[in-house]
Amino acid sequence: MTGRLWHIAGILAAIVLACGGSAMAAGSDNVVITVNRVIYPGQIVPADAVIETHLRKPLRDGIVVIRDAADLVGMVAAKTILPKRLIAPNAVREAFAIEAGDMTTVYYRHGALTIAMDAVALQSAGFGDPIRIRNTQSGRTISGIVMPDGSVAVESR
Numbered sequence: 001m002t003g004r005l006w007h008i009a010g011i012l013a014a015i016v017l018a019c020g021g022s023a024m025a026a027g028s029d030n031v032v033i034t035v036n037r038v039i040y041p042g043q044i045v046p047a048d049a050v051i052e053t054h055l056r057k058p059l060r061d062g063i064v065v066i067r068d069a070a071d072l073v074g075m076v077a078a079k080t081i082l083p084k085r086l087i088a089p090n091a092v093r094e095a096f097a098i099e100a101g102d103m104t105t106v107y108y109r110h111g112a113l114t115i116a117m118d119a120v121a122l123q124s125a126g127f128g129d130p131i132r133i134r135n136t137q138s139g140r141t142i143s144g145i146v147m148p149d150g151s152v153a154v155e156s157r
Helices: 002-026
Strands: 031-035 050-054 103-110 113-121 130-135 141-146 152-154
Touching: 103 130
Parallel strands: 103 152
Antiparallel strands: 031 050, 103 113, 113 130, 130 141, 141 152
């Protein structure tokens, strides 16, 4: 397992060095980040699929594309990403902290009182995002905020 982690770290280091060195030589306006294979919606973009592409002509004003590998590696594809094609920032998103259907723990805190219960997520959400969940015992639907540890905090109304 550690050998694989070293391999991934080596690939990431090579990407960072390649992006930094050649971007300075060719000018950052003519370098974009693309992928070398099709990435389907819901798939995580792996480091070994990310490549640097030099443009023949500069992009027109107003066209926004991903120019840094760090903005792409580890993100989840929101749309199909094709090889050697420009990638818009809205084609990827952060991975969700809680996926729809996942079991999670819900906490209600008020002063010294803390109530914890199990619930099922009714939708997917990232850290700090609002989420609807269903109490597994009562079946009631409640709303809360996803916390950094993957639990959900509920406030009184």
